[in-house]
Amino acid sequence: MTDALRDETPPLPHVVRERIQLVDARNRPCGSAWRTEMRRFHFWHRATYVVVRNARGEICVQHRTLTKEVFPGGLDLAAGGVVGAGEAEHVAARRELAEELGIRGVALRPAGGFVHAEGGNHIFGSLFLVDHDGPLTLQAEEVADAFWYTPAEALALPGVTPDTRQAVQVLLEAGLLEASP
Template sequence: MSISAQEAAHRAASDAERVAWVDEADSPLGGVSRLELRQRGLIGRGSYILLFNSAGEICVHRRTLSKALYPGYWDVAAGGMVQEGESYAESAARELAEELGVAGVPLIEHAHFFYDAPESRLWCTAFSAVCDEPLRLQPEEVLEARFISIEAALSEVAHKLYCPDSLLALQRYLANRPLR
């Protein structure tokens, strides 16, 4: 599986982007490139947005093959690295607009947690949003997207590759959502 020149250029620009660098207590230390953050095993910040339609279905999407982490994996959340000087909420709004073309919708914060894996160390905040408008997928980031029930998404994990960090965001959302 190869990636296009456009995807390769997007990945190089993304690796050079300055992202928030924080300590174990999520206190800001400055900004570094994504590449440096990964190579040095530093802690960054990530935002995750669980997008639902009004029927309660969650948007799942498949990441492009050019992604540095989890290429081609399915994802239950839009999101990404918080940029230097940006809040979690600002990052969430930007990422939702960039990846899925959804802007101007209320974001509800659900959980703040630490994700620690060999490939990624992040303080994370999970948000949710509801939108019934057509999605506009960013071709450098998203191959395809669809809305399915949360139960269907959780059952797909058994036979499809899903991003483990966003699955943790979904688990935190499910544990913290208000009962109806």
């Protein structure tokens, strides 16, 4: 097989086998489960949402790959993901930001939280804001592309994942983002 053919071979679907921090309906830790179990049984869990904003006040919108287990091909308005067993939310947020967008060494500002209980998902979301104008290094298994839009433009896009839509709406309502800077 030539190098050119190898480069054109699509990557295998991103398979993650990890333990997830489970919480009760009041966000108190109550054990852990494999990611697949958490999804199958709709367990309450924690997740992080890092909204990346540039100097123009636009936010980074990620186009999810088609191999994502939830909302394949959808649009995310935040970097982030589930919190691992025993992992602190700010640590998970930094990890996800580095993995998905290649952003490291920036100030992570806590911005509150929200509860998302919709479509079989039961999430306590921790919100963070990051200002970033540098390059992005996209994680090929999870992020197909990234774009910059004002928060209002981003919310109007079709295919936005419901949890990241809620995250941005919470930040707008709290006055932490401007709809159209």
